[in-house]
Amino acid sequence: MDYFSGLQLKDLGFLAEAAGRTLLISGVSIGIGSLVGLIFGWLLTVLGRTGRFLLNAVLDVFRSIPLLIQLVLFYNLFPIIGFSLGPFAAGTLVLTVYTVALVSNVTRSGLESVSPDLRRAARSLGLSYWQDMRHIVWPVGLRAVFPAWVGVALSVVKDSALVSVLGYVELLRASQTLITRTQEPLIILAIAGAFYFALSFPMARAASLYEKRWAQ
Amino acid sequence: MIDITNLHKRFGPLHVLKGINLTVDKGEVLSVIGSSGSGKSTLLYCINGLESIQDGSIRVDDTEVHHPKTDLNRLRQKLGMVFQQWNSFPHLTALENVALAPRIVKGQSKSEASERASEQLNHVGLGDKLDSYPHALSGGQQQRLAIARALAMEPSLMLFDEATSALDPELVGEVLDTMRMLAREGMTMICVTHEMGFARDVSDRVAYFHQGIMEEIGPPEQLFNTPQSEHTRAFLSKVR
Amino acid sequence: MDYNFHWQPVIGRLPDLLLASLDTLQVAALSIVLGIVIGLLLAILRMNARGRWTPLQWFAVAWIEIARNTPVLFQLFFFGFGLGAWGWHLSPFMIVLAGLSFNCAGYLAENFRGGFQSIPDTQYRAARSVGMSAGQTYYHIIIPQVLRKVWHPLTNQIVWAVLMSSLGMLVGYQELTGSAQYFASRTYRIFEYFAVVALIYYALVKLILMASRMLGWRLFRSEGGV
Ligand SMILES: Nc1ncnc2c1ncn2[C@@H]1O[C@H](COP(=O)(O)OP(=O)(O)OP(=O)(O)O)[C@@H](O)[C@H]1O
Ligand SMILES: [Mg+2]
Numbered sequence: 001m002d003y004f005s006g007l008q009l010k011d012l013g014f015l016a017e018a019a020g021r022t023l024l025i026s027g028v029s030i031g032i033g034s035l036v037g038l039i040f041g042w043l044l045t046v047l048g049r050t051g052r053f054l055l056n057a058v059l060d061v062f063r064s065i066p067l068l069i070q071l072v073l074f075y076n077l078f079p080i081i082g083f084s085l086g087p088f089a090a091g092t093l094v095l096t097v098y099t100v101a102l103v104s105n106v107t108r109s110g111l112e113s114v115s116p117d118l119r120r121a122a123r124s125l126g127l128s129y130w131q132d133m134r135h136i137v138w139p140v141g142l143r144a145v146f147p148a149w150v151g152v153a154l155s156v157v158k159d160s161a162l163v164s165v166l167g168y169v170e171l172l173r174a175s176q177t178l179i180t181r182t183q184e185p186l187i188i189l190a191i192a193g194a195f196y197f198a199l200s201f202p203m204a205r206a207a208s209l210y211e212k213r214w215a216q
Numbered sequence: 217m218i219d220i221t222n223l224h225k226r227f228g229p230l231h232v233l234k235g236i237n238l239t240v241d242k243g244e245v246l247s248v249i250g251s252s253g254s255g256k257s258t259l260l261y262c263i264n265g266l267e268s269i270q271d272g273s274i275r276v277d278d279t280e281v282h283h284p285k286t287d288l289n290r291l292r293q294k295l296g297m298v299f300q301q302w303n304s305f306p307h308l309t310a311l312e313n314v315a316l317a318p319r320i321v322k323g324q325s326k327s328e329a330s331e332r333a334s335e336q337l338n339h340v341g342l343g344d345k346l347d348s349y350p351h352a353l354s355g356g357q358q359q360r361l362a363i364a365r366a367l368a369m370e371p372s373l374m375l376f377d378e379a380t381s382a383l384d385p386e387l388v389g390e391v392l393d394t395m396r397m398l399a400r401e402g403m404t405m406i407c408v409t410h411e412m413g414f415a416r417d418v419s420d421r422v423a424y425f426h427q428g429i430m431e432e433i434g435p436p437e438q439l440f441n442t443p444q445s446e447h448t449r450a451f452l453s454k455v456r
Numbered sequence: 457m458d459y460n461f462h463w464q465p466v467i468g469r470l471p472d473l474l475l476a477s478l479d480t481l482q483v484a485a486l487s488i489v490l491g492i493v494i495g496l497l498l499a500i501l502r503m504n505a506r507g508r509w510t511p512l513q514w515f516a517v518a519w520i521e522i523a524r525n526t527p528v529l530f531q532l533f534f535f536g537f538g539l540g541a542w543g544w545h546l547s548p549f550m551i552v553l554a555g556l557s558f559n560c561a562g563y564l565a566e567n568f569r570g571g572f573q574s575i576p577d578t579q580y581r582a583a584r585s586v587g588m589s590a591g592q593t594y595y596h597i598i599i600p601q602v603l604r605k606v607w608h609p610l611t612n613q614i615v616w617a618v619l620m621s622s623l624g625m626l627v628g629y630q631e632l633t634g635s636a637q638y639f640a641s642r643t644y645r646i647f648e649y650f651a652v653v654a655l656i657y658y659a660l661v662k663l664i665l666m667a668s669r670m671l672g673w674r675l676f677r678s679e680g681g682v
Binding site: 079158 | 459521522524525526527528529530533534537538540541615619620622623625626633646647650651653654657658661662
Binding site: 261264266289290292293295296297299301303305306307316317320321322362365366369 | 576578579581582583584585586587588589592596597600601604676
């Protein structure tokens, strides 16, 4: 079974396991981050001036500092304040906050894209504020948010590769280790790249088709 | 002046103009009417070379429009065109919209082009809007801007493609008035229009298009009062 | 909390860090310029793909999709280890430049394509109907409008290139983040160094956004700025 010199079958298992970790850490972060991000995005449309400004300023920090720096900072902050988090926990925390910052942004613009005319029409039919939210703003707004959200989620999957800097062995970190050992960079990079591509490309395509259809 | 013989135009399998023969003399105003999809816009696009043709010929002042050696950019300077959607250039002021082509196509100096542009804008009643951007103009004003833009090239012929049909009713009048003024000044014009009143009052002849064929052409009184063709009669009874 | 913050060594290194941030800006700026040029070419190639695809169009689509659907770090590794396998060894600076340019070109190509497609056909016809040549139409009518359409995404891409150049640390290029790590590793003051560097990035990003807004405001006054 020695198709690739130096690269063994159990190495593929090692890569598969690492790919699983990529999926795990990005899945958890996207899941929690999206929920919180939706709420924050909505808050951004209903809060008063000051509240909106403050919340936006805080979220903006996470969009204006390299993710790599955020990871290193948080990872080193916890021992300072007296307890330590493993790479997975610290990585998940940072990726989640990062997701919140991105999702709240796309949610806000999606909700704001619901036309005031539509809402006035709804209210004129006698819908209450919450009924308007529940039956008009959220369904219409979320449909507008969905493609952008897919984009955010896919970028979190790709950016999860940076958690490797904390020593978390996700797919790229595993590839790097294997490359150093086997000196077979091309085949290993091809496998890793193909994994990301196979995950991201179909979803991005589907989202853009959805967006086109919805735009008409 | 314009001489169209046996013009055929196809979009792939779709046969849009099926053998048009038409002559328009200098100073004449021709209105073209007909239902949607009958090929009226396509005719205008063919005349100024924005669309290719498959058979026949179009001559403008003895220039063969679709001859490979014809310099279309030069020819188009003679043919002003106004579209249904006014297509003002959104990133330029009214004055710049009008002055751009004379400057870069005709090579006029900046000051000369601006001066003439402001004359044209005055002419169409936009003398007080020289520095406005299109988004600050009403539809009717934008359409008059488009007319001024075409006039600035000093064309000898103007093509209007439903210049008023995207306008709110109360704005139609100002654009039609501008077109009337041009007709009085002796401009040669081909006007695709849905405004039967305009066609009747202003034009020397009216042509009715039906499914890619010029069904009927004649003076307005004749075409509106005693239409010869079945299709013309049916069309007129619907629009009146 | 029995940790004592030590900021003095970091403050002492501030001049070095600021110098390193020039490297960050330089590599980001170069990759944006390359990204714009290549991105335009890719967009034009892809837009002309109607019906049958030529090898050149396949190449453009492959570039765009790989750039957008794999991690940047993967792309950097490719220009590092990957090319190394073919005996082509790039310097750390070149790895970052190649990786970021590759990535920016792919994203910008799609922005440009969207920009071009959002300009109605009728604008082109209107310009041609007053006798402008194809070149004049693009230069005077189409490009200025596309520029306005892509201004915002282009700004985001510039910010993004600055942020992602921090990956230089992982391939041995000593831009801002790489230098911070280098100094930190000698003093074990990782948190302090990275906190200061975070502030510098934040300031850089705000500066870029402000410059873009001011320039955009001047360029696009006609429609009330960006
Ligand atoms: N670029 C094109 N490609 C394919 N078909 C076209 C194209 N332009 C026009 N057509 C078709 O040619 C036919 C004639 O179109 P044209 O625009 O000339 O009609 P029209 O008489 O101007 O109608 P309207 O009153 O709606 O403007 C229509 O069936 C139209 O769908
Ligand atoms: Mg038409």
